[in-house]
Amino acid sequence: MFPRIPMLNYDVVVIGGGPAGMAAAVRAKELGLKVLLLDENDHLGGILPQCIHPGFGLHYFREELTGPEFAARLARKMVELGVEYKTAARVLEIKNYSDLEKVVVFTSPSGAYGVWARAVIYAAGARERHAFEIGIVGDRVSGVYTAGEAQTLMDIYGIMPGREVVIVGSGDVGLIMARRFALEGAKVKAVIELMPYPGGLARNVIILRDFDIPLYLSHKVVEVRGRGRVERVKVVKVDENLNEIPGSEFWIEADTLIISAGLVPNVKKLTAIGVEIDPSTGGPVVNDRLETSVPGIFVAGNALLINDLVDYVAEQGELAAEGAREFIENGGIGSRKWVKVEKGENVRLLAPHYLSGDRDVYLYLRVARPMEDVELRIPEIGKKMKLPVVKPAEMLRVKLKAEEIRKAEKLTVEVVRV
């Protein structure tokens, strides 16, 4: 089928060498599978090597680590177990010939290859939303970066992207970048947040106080101006329906604009083979093995849904590997009486979407708006969990027991006031 390229042979190919992919490869190897991990970067770790702040691994390693330390631990496990991997290996295409016959095509410095595999674990992470996607207009100037680009420049290459900075988005990534700039002596002039509440975890919102950084809630950046380089950005207030309030606009002088407006699961290679996507997560629709709608294609980490904790990402990687083993051993996950999970009151997104009832599972979900003194309920099985606060920024994780799931025809998850 690919007469001109060398073909390799593995049980499972893992696409992506971030925490999801590394955890998946480690688990697959432990389960006795012949596994190959591919990543387009020169180094393993995905985005972790550039996340130099602490806050990683409290659940998974029971220790607070920085991103590079978390990555190094998983990479060491891979090496100890002898997991095969290739960096600088970019996957171009997945071909799905039949359930147990897949080919992953990649290019690398030594040429193009195809890999025959029986299952694929897709852990390609997410991409960042950029300035055009959030409707910023104006001059085509230098000095506009996504948060990840700025983080790569500073924390991998040691280059300061600018001196007077405006940050769009008060999620964790935006706040953490605000701290990095401030620590390195830049002036962070403002963090601009569209919503009426900050988007990040409480432990990160504290950064604003540490460095006296003004936070504008219910505001958005609409325009950027400058000759060659950013000189000023236009900010406007929005009402509760997020519509711009006429006459409320003002300009902030800055040489750098950092866009931290959220991540989107990177699913292009999956949609190309017809994997069904859930519009609310932006990632694939999956069952409780993290198998997509195409049999034998599993997904984990930010490619599945945007996670805020790397611990959950690694957990999903392991689960996908266990799914892949079952798939390969039994020639498929098999048809079951899948129980569908549905979103109820104040649930914006959730995964997995279908549960088998033959295993305990974690449901991952996010609420649509912040609330206090609430209960997470699944009325079909009478499950109730009290929560003092819920915020869209903090992903919730609920464990369901196999026997609870088996009782139900479908499950509805809701977050309601008590």
Add this chain to the structure above:
Amino acid sequence: MIYRFTCIVCPLGCAVEVKVEDGRVVGVTGHTCPRGEEWAVQEVTNPKRVVMSVVPVEGGALPTVSVKTAEPVPKEKIPELMRFLAKLKLRAPVEVGEVVAEWNGIKIVATRGA
């Protein structure tokens, strides 16, 4: 003087208030656990943070090594620490976890190898 902030000891995020008179803490409210209280008092009297940065490295795969302080540093000392870190230069090989420098008795630990 009353300080109001969100506790960050755990995900509950309690809204705590610390009352200070003549430079002394006279009351903490809003917290729901002793750890929160302790943190709130420290946050007002002597706030500390773990500090991270990158340091240039010669001969490694990447041009920098990331570092952190082995323990939290008093907040007002952070600019001084950053100036100290800005002068550091390392040479490969560097191991993750290696102490690459020391500043005022605080160890600076590499968090990425080179």
